[in-house]
Amino acid sequence: RKPRGSNSDFARQDAPISEGYIVSMVTQCPSCGTRFRVTLEQLEARQGQVRCGLCQTVFDGREPLVAEPEPAPPTASAHEAPAFRLEPVDAGAVAPEPEPAVEAGPKERDYGPPPEQLSFDDQIFLEEERARGRSARWWAVGAALVFFVLGGHAAYVYRSELATQFPGLKPHLLRLCKPLRCTVMPPQRPTLLAIEASDLQFADSKQPSRIQLTATLRNHAGHDVGYPALDLVLTNKMEHTLARRIFLPAEYLESGRDPASGIPANAEITVQLDLDAGTLDPAGFRLNLLAAP
Structure with a gap:
């Protein structure tokens, strides 16, 4: 070739x-x-x-x-x-030179049609929507304030029950009561207390009018219970009522015991009352437990 x-x-x-x-x-x-x-x-x-x-x-x-x-x-x-x-x-010809690449120019971005201008009715509707939104916010603020006030009032009224059911809240309740000059006492639950023993005797044979009441109270609850009020009724031999009196904790507790402390859970206390019956000459008595005010 x-x-x-x-x-x-x-x-x-x-x-x-x-x-x-x-x-x-x-x-x-x-x-x-x-x-x-x-x-x-x-x-x-x-x-x-x-x-x-x-x-x-x-x-x-x-x-x-x-x-x-x-x-x-x-x-x-x-x-x-x-x-x-x-x-x-x-x-001697050679292969043709490649044609130069055509540079693509920047593409125009399609932003779509311009937004339509709001009509007067649309503007009024938007203003009403904003007004309703502001009104709803004020209602929410007012409801929160009412809830806060009612919650505080409930905490004040039921502070003793809250402290008993949730012991961790007691320090906070005490701080709440400090400016209000209130106390956090154990709840009054007379039905959880029992009179284990009671006796009425003449305190001095030379003074027949002087009598002494002795009673033992026991707390059967699993938490502290406030000291109850003692409802004492003196009767004659026919069990007719001669006299009646209600004694508050501050009147029958011994000196040095705080009435706000209450009776501890599953504990007993002994109460002694020295009384002057005068000319009533009681032959018996009835003792009941009431919620102290």
Whole structure:
């Protein structure tokens, strides 16, 4: 095979092409082996020079020319190039330089249609909505204040019960009572107390009017209970009432005991009362426990 691009490649350019050639022909690239379908008219118009559409090699398309009896529709194969060109070129021509890439300009952002201007009715509606929102906030503030006041009042009224049920709240309740000058005492639960023993005797035989009441009280609750009030009734031999009096804790507790401390859980206390019956001459008594005010 002769070197590609030499003068001998073009020596045959002026040789006449016989009219006996079949119209449809196939030529093959000597460099990559790709086959092309050409016609004699195309070869004569370009003096036989063909450029491979795959590897860009320029060669004489008449040298490897093969005839085909009938032109058939082209079918893609592994060695057929998708396209080719027939043009006069120089032997030392090189592949064309790639075209410069076209830089894409910045895309315009679509912000959509401009917002519509609110009508007068819409503005009135928005103002009403804002007014309702402000009113709702004031209602919420007022409800919170009412809840706070009612909660404080309930804590003040039921401070003893709260301190008993929730001992951890007692220090806070004491601080609350300090400016209010109140106390946190154990709750009054007389039904949780029992009179274990009681007795009425003459304190001095020389003074028949002097009598002494002794009673033992027991707390059966699991928490402290406030000292009760003692309801004492003196009776005669017929158990008719001669006299009645209610004694508060400060009146029957011994000196030094705080009435606000209460009776401890599951504990007992002994109460003694010295009384002057005068001319009543009691023969019996009844003792009941009441809630102290």
